[in-house]
Amino acid sequence: MFRHLRPLRRFCPEQIRPHGFHYSRALSGAEAATALRPFYFAVHPDFFGQHPREREVNENSLKRLSVYLENLQKPGFKSLKPTQLTFYVRETDQTSSDGQEPFSSSGFRAVKFTLHTRDLLSTVLYILNSCSLSVEHIQSSNTNVHSQPLREAKWTPDRPIKWNKSYYSFTGFKDPAEALEQVSRKEATLTSWLDNNVKIAGKKLKNSLPLRKELARLKDELSNLLQLSDIRWQRSWGVAHRCSQLHSLGRLAQQNLETLQKAKGCTLIFTDRSGxxxxGHVMLGTMDVHHHWTKLFERLPSYFDLWRKLTLLEDRISRLLGGIQVVYIEELQPALTLEEYYxxxxxxxxxxxxxxxxxxxxSLRGLQMTLSSDRYAPSLHERGHFNIPMLGDPANLQWFMLSRAQQARENVQRREQLKATEDRLIQASVRKLALEKLYKEPSISSRQMVACCERLTTRPRPALDSMRLCVSHFYSVLQDGDLCIPWDWKDTEAVK
Known part of the structure; x- marks a missing residue:
């Protein structure tokens, strides 16, 4: 009866910013992860255990979304290809079926949308709106939101809609303002979060141990059979998913071993596209069928020829620019194929x-540079390498690099010292906390990892014996039992 009272939701990308708010700066990766928590809660594969098809769809879509978000945060990106995603969204307190397919008898519905946004903020808002999730928690963040009119919006209501509490009492919907207030009153601390989640993670970790052993066995067997340098994964897929990928590769090797052995000496990476x-790593797209993989292995000799030409190009550029080394840094640059980079x-x-x-x-021997197609001015990265634009003026480029060569060498020295400190603190943390493994997500810098480990080694030891701890931007328990904690975790209760 009250369905007609629900506020209309609009999904036009250019109109997704809430009325009355102007965002003064871009969203950081950590802020984006925090803002997307309601979305992750609604689509997390762990909640679809009884529905394997929907679980797999969400896992694959989350991987593609992770790639999109990571590329948005990389320096120098200009635009990304539109990415179409499908998610099965659970019915939660925040979800509504307005403008979407109704919930099935199992309590979820399919949501499809295409990302073609150019910054983290508009991406986050577009995802939440597409899934009919509240954006109130983003509006309430006074660290990056200022109350100014949004002129570019085509149409907005005169004021934000705020329903009377009787509306929520009668309909059973959750008052977003009340929920936000409850969250703000008490923020999770490391101690409280570990107390509530260590047992859960321990059970998942124990259940995953047989699969972890199977993964190690499959990896060793295939590496030896195909004489590979390494087998890696570009995304944080679960152990079961990785085993499935290796089983698939193993079946292909049984059918066409001679073709697959053309990858001798290469590093094999399971990722989102083949090539x-x-x-110079061989990429196997996890959504591709065996036929595509086979064609890729057949074409590897031509790729090796292109790789040799690419190294000659790098050497030639190095000679033209005073001996500087041309490098490609995976975690800091947009993902490129060999053809694109050449x-x-x-x-x-x-x-x-x-x-x-x-x-x-x-004059520049011992220094490094990366090449970008999206920049027009050179810059010096804090890690010590130069970010060089392809379209920049060569004369200005010469002056810039020579004038900052000494600073670049100092940055390199600091980076090496910081990396040594990071490695030492990781080992110290593993010993003190009796961890099986301590690692970090690629988006975590060495400086952030050092700050996290320094605090871990000086606090009372939590019950983390034989656990796997990942330093991230937010708290979570992965499906195989790894514990993720934010690098800037808090150890005191939030003030009420």
């Missing part, structure tokens, strides 16, 4: 040859 990466290097080398920039042959 050869800018690092094209980028070739165009840059042609520009250098045309300009004839005079640099002393050894």
């Amino acid at each position: 050869v990466s800018a690092m 094209s980028l290097l070739d165009a840059f080398c042609s520009r250098l040859l045309e300009s004839r920039v005079p640099l002393h042959p050894q």
Whole structure:
């Protein structure tokens, strides 16, 4: 009877920002993860244990979403290809079926949307709106929201809709303001969160041990059979998913061993698309069928020829720019295929040859540079390498690198010292907490990891014997029992 009273939800990307708010700065990765918690809670595969098809769809979509969000945060990106995603969304206190398919008898519905946003904030808002989830918690964040009119919106109500409490009492819907107030009153601390989740994680970890042994066995067998340098995964898939991928590769090896052995000496990476990466690694797209994998292995000799040409290009650029080393850093640059990266290097080398920039042959020896197609001004990264735009002016490029060469060397020295400190503190934390493993997500910097480990080693020891601890941006228990904690975890109760 009260269905017509529900506020209308609109899903136009250019209108997804809430009325009355102007965001003064871009959302950080940690803030985006926090803002998406209601979404992760509604689609997390662990809640679809009795529905394997829906669970698999959500797992695959979450991987593709993770790739999209990671690329948005990488420096130098200009635009991303539209990414179509499908999620099965559970019925929760925040979900509503307005404008979407109704919930099934199992308590979930399918939601499809296409991401074509250019920043984290609009992406987060678009995802929440597409799944009919509240964005009130983003509006309430006074650290990055200022009350100013949003001129670009085509239509907005005169004021935000705020229902009387009797509406929530009668309909049974949860008052978002009340829920937000409850969350703000008490924020999870490391101690309280571990107390509530260590046993759960321990049970999941114990259940995953047989699969972990199976994964190690399969990896060793296939590495030896195909004479591979390594087998890796680009995303944080679960152990069962990884075993399934290796079983699939093993069946293909039984059918066509000679073809697959063309990858001898290579690193094999299971990722989102098939091809050869800018690092020269063989990428197997997990959504591709065996036929696509076989075709890739058949074409590897031509990829190896292209790789040799690419290394020659890098050497030529190095000679033209004073001996600086051209590198590709996976965690800091947009994901490129070998063909894409070669094209980028070739165009840059042609520009250098045309300009004839005079640099002393050894003036930049020992330093590194990355090449980007999305920047127009060079920069010096805190890790010590130069970010060089393909379209920048070569004369300005020469002056920039020479004038900052000493600073770059100092940054490299600090990075090496920080990495040594990070490794030492990780080992100390593993010993003190009796952990099986301590690691971090790729988005966590060495500086953040050092800050986290320094605090871990100086606090009372929690009951984490033989657990696997991952330093991340938020709290979670992974499906195989790994505990994720934010690098800036709190150890005192929030003030009420």
